[in-house]
Amino acid sequence: MTLPSESLPPPGWGARGIDGLLGAFPPGQLSEIVGPWSSGGSSLLLALIARVTTSGGKAAVVDGTDAFDPFSAAAAGVDLSGVLWVKCGGRLDPACRAADLLVRCPGFVLVAMDLGELPLRRRQSLPSSLWLRLRRAVEGSPTILVLRAPQRLAGSAAALVVSARRLEARWMGASQPTRFAGLSSELRLLRARIFPHPNLLPPLEGEGTRNPLSPLGRGQGEGCWTIEWRS
Secondary structure, rough: OOOOOOOOOOOOOHHHHHHHHHOOOOOOOOOEEEEEOOOOOHHHHHHHHHHHOOOOOOEEEEHHHOOOOHHHHHHHHHHHHHHHEEOOOOOOOHHHHHHHHHOOOOOEEEEEEEEHHHHHOOOOOHHHHHHHHHHHOOOOOOOOEEEEEEOOOOOOHEEEEEEEEEEEEEOOOOOOEEEEEEEEEEEEEEEEOOOOOOHOOOOOOOOOOOOOOOOHHOOOOOOOOEEEEOO
């Protein structure tokens, strides 16, 4: 499914494909958004935060690399009055402890743990027991817990995994293209242990494709969306 940039509303609103994907992140579970810098993964996370906050919910952003930009978030439709921003100064341990604490606090619809490029740059080991502990902490709660990282970290502890891959960056400029205008990215479903209602996600376009999140589509391939993100 391709969403043309000229008709794309702020991320998470009105566009059938992206809104359906955002609705698939399950409460009471750990999910992952993976992909390198400038792949569209951070835009997907902002779209999810926008969806929660503009609906009146509260979101907590555990910012591992202090890279969260409130101006970009507001431009993406995020209601900043509904966001708790936890800056971790590039340290993994405080980020993990903050996420563990916040998912146990009532009132947050979403807790987003954004590690950016931190694991690759610091080369700090992250034991698998950490993700199992976070999964147990959020289980049974109404909170959506999302980990954003360049690569998969949570392993089998993640109920939903979406990967992002940059397809094309767009630039603007009269004499030469020097101003970033947006990018197109491929969002691919890598794992969905808990399947949402099939109406949440529309069938994929193209001959012979089916919605992999519906009961009939389990194990039949991966869902894939092409999304145009505007600057």
